[in-house]
Amino acid sequence: MANDLTPPTTADPMAPMLCFDLYAASQAFTRVYKPLLAPLGLTYPQYLVMLNLWPDSPLSVGEIGRRVSLESNTLTPLIKRLQEAGLVTRTRDPEDERRVVVALTDQGQALEAQAAHVPGCILEATGMPQAEIEALQRTLRGLTRTMLDAAASK
Amino acid sequence: MANDLTPPTTADPMAPMLCFDLYAASQAFTRVYKPLLAPLGLTYPQYLVMLNLWPDSPLSVGEIGRRVSLESNTLTPLIKRLQEAGLVTRTRDPEDERRVVVALTDQGQALEAQAAHVPGCILEATGMPQAEIEALQRTLRGLTRTMLDAAASK
DNA sequence: TACGCTATTATCGCACACGATATAAATGAT
DNA sequence: ATCATTTATATCGTGTGCGATAATAGCGTA
Numbered sequence: 001m002a003n004d005l006t007p008p009t010t011a012d013p014m015a016p017m018l019c020f021d022l023y024a025a026s027q028a029f030t031r032v033y034k035p036l037l038a039p040l041g042l043t044y045p046q047y048l049v050m051l052n053l054w055p056d057s058p059l060s061v062g063e064i065g066r067r068v069s070l071e072s073n074t075l076t077p078l079i080k081r082l083q084e085a086g087l088v089t090r091t092r093d094p095e096d097e098r099r100v101v102v103a104l105t106d107q108g109q110a111l112e113a114q115a116a117h118v119p120g121c122i123l124e125a126t127g128m129p130q131a132e133i134e135a136l137q138r139t140l141r142g143l144t145r146t147m148l149d150a151a152a153s154k
Numbered sequence: 155m156a157n158d159l160t161p162p163t164t165a166d167p168m169a170p171m172l173c174f175d176l177y178a179a180s181q182a183f184t185r186v187y188k189p190l191l192a193p194l195g196l197t198y199p200q201y202l203v204m205l206n207l208w209p210d211s212p213l214s215v216g217e218i219g220r221r222v223s224l225e226s227n228t229l230t231p232l233i234k235r236l237q238e239a240g241l242v243t244r245t246r247d248p249e250d251e252r253r254v255v256v257a258l259t260d261q262g263q264a265l266e267a268q269a270a271h272v273p274g275c276i277l278e279a280t281g282m283p284q285a286e287i288e289a290l291q292r293t294l295r296g297l298t299r300t301m302l303d304a305a306a307s308k
Numbered sequence: 309t310a311c312g313c314t315a316t317t318a319t320c321g322c323a324c325a326c327g328a329t330a331t332a333a334a335t336g337a338t
Numbered sequence: 339a340t341c342a343t344t345t346a347t348a349t350c351g352t353g354t355g356c357g358a359t360a361a362t363a364g365c366g367t368a
Contacts, residue, residue, distance in 0.1 A: 043352095043353065043354080044354095045353085045354065045355095046353095070354090070355075070356095071355090071356075073355080073356060073357080073358095074353095074354065074355055074356070077353080077354085078353080078354075081353080096363075096364070097362080097363055097364085098362070098363045098364070099363095
């Protein structure tokens with residue numbers, strides 16, 4: 001056992017950290033997602049990108065970024081990995097040569113069926129009724145907007 | 155404006171993703187923390203480590219890891235950066251040569267006063283009353299435990 | 309038309325996260 | 339006492355995130 005050098009103070013320094021609880025919950029989701037996505041060869045952020053391409057392929061890099069809240073500095077290498085895995089193609093938009101268009105390959109399209117069970121597994125793992133999940137989502141979205149406004153007005 | 159290639163489907167693929175809302179809220183916190191911590195020369199994970207050392211220095215790497223939910227593969231380089239910044243010392247525990255003991259330097263101790271305003275700023279940026287914050291924390295902790303149990307029992 | 313401005317993506321560097329593995333010290337069973 | 343096991347930390351490789359910057363394409367105005 002850990003014969004700790006300094007026992008915790010009466011007031012746990014982590015106790016008031018809402019941010020830490022958010023982080024911990026987010027990590028817990030990642031752990032549940034990982035064994036579900038690994039057989040598909042996807043990481044969680046890659047899954048989010050595929051989730052948007054399945055109904056709406058093709059999409060530009062920028063539009064994907066708006067949907068998953070990432071920018072090209074993160075998305076470009078991520079999408080290149082999806083391309084190397086044979087799931088998507090990357091081509092310049094002839095209409096606007098600044099844009100890169102990401103489209104599903106047949107293999108990428110086919111992956112949708114293999115991932116169909118994932119959302120249900122996640123829902124089950126939360127152990128929360130649908131109504132409570134939606135209430136939590138509303139709370140989190142309100143909090144996110146307030147925080148971003150506070151950061152912007154600084 | 156973005157003349158999108160494929161308009162979003164009626165059902166937004168991101169809408170049912172609780173995990174994504176958690177991630178977005180977590181990122182929003184990071185954006186508020188960054189301008190507060192940057193003048194102190196700390197990143198957010200580094201701040202979490204300091205937050206535990208301020209009341210309870212010295213602590214072993216393992217004990218810090220238990221408190222902030224990180225392991226040595228992440229903590230070792232992080233703490234080395236704190237050491238290079240002159241905030242902490244790293245020494246082998248003579249009682250148990252496997253352990254590395256992390257202790258605040260005078261400079262690290264002094265940083266506590268300069269960081270004293272941070273929690274209040276964060277609390278204000280949430281725009282939530284204390285009671286609601288604590289309710290959200292309870293919900294998140296319950297969810298985290300359920301998710302981790304689900305991941306473990308798999 | 310030329311020149312400046314904006315938009316879109318890519319590149320670079322740094323700092324996490326984390327799985328897998330390595331190393332060394334302590335522990336325990338025989 | 340010896341050797342396998344466990345514990346504590348470190349190392350390595352991959353994949354995000356993200357600030358800063360670059361490069362190219364389109365746009366607008368004189």
